[in-house]
Amino acid sequence: MHELQGSVLILLWLLFPGQQQQLTPNSPPVSIQDSATKARQYFIMGETTEGGESLAYYSKGRFYAAQLVSIKPDGVEGHYWIALNLAGIAEASARQALNLLPTILGHLESARSIDQAYDQAGPLRVLGRIYCKAPPWPISEGDLDKSLLYLSTAVSIAPWNSTNHLYLAKTFIELDRIDEALFELEQTLSSTQAVTPRNLEEDQTEARDLIQELRPKGRVRQ
Numbered sequence: 001m002h003e004l005q006g007s008v009l010i011l012l013w014l015l016f017p018g019q020q021q022q023l024t025p026n027s028p029p030v031s032i033q034d035s036a037t038k039a040r041q042y043f044i045m046g047e048t049t050e051g052g053e054s055l056a057y058y059s060k061g062r063f064y065a066a067q068l069v070s071i072k073p074d075g076v077e078g079h080y081w082i083a084l085n086l087a088g089i090a091e092a093s094a095r096q097a098l099n100l101l102p103t104i105l106g107h108l109e110s111a112r113s114i115d116q117a118y119d120q121a122g123p124l125r126v127l128g129r130i131y132c133k134a135p136p137w138p139i140s141e142g143d144l145d146k147s148l149l150y151l152s153t154a155v156s157i158a159p160w161n162s163t164n165h166l167y168l169a170k171t172f173i174e175l176d177r178i179d180e181a182l183f184e185l186e187q188t189l190s191s192t193q194a195v196t197p198r199n200l201e202e203d204q205t206e207a208r209d210l211i212q213e214l215r216p217k218g219r220v221r222q
Helices: 002-015 032-047 051-070 078-092 094-117 119-132 144-157 162-174 180-190 197-217
Strands: none
Touching: 002 144, 032 078, 051 078, 078 094, 078 119, 094 119, 119 144, 119 162, 144 162, 162 180, 162 197, 180 197
């Protein structure tokens, strides 16, 4: 095990030279739980900062997630958190977005196949949103049918999660299914959880704004 971890550390040391002071081939054996915690924490820190600082946090999160993928390739955590940190990098650097998308989708699909319920249906939630937002083939990977399937499944797995409902509502909007979008927005307002309390507040604020915009177009009574 120590020989395997030593080889993994050397590989990571070469792939992520900017992290050499944090982890070198002489570092203690990698803790899977510690790496998962750090990959998640750096992603959240990237989400709550802006500019170059957020990019630095996402890069660190990607580094720790890469440890997990190398040491435990059949674990959901590594694939999920490397995908989210790469998505953060893509969002912070538009030039990299299209190039990173296939890698992001590959890791998310791996996470989905391992445990689609992880992080309140996180793999399904993120995949569904990407398939909704991305331009369709042949420009990119966008697919509203896949988005609808994945987000509907996410809502069935974690119906208490506000982001699952909000993302599903946005897919319904793209499909011009306004009444169904309004229903999901109402579900967003009645949700009790998100991945973080801040996400819950933001989701519900956005849902209220969208309801006001969409109600004149739908048949749902106020």
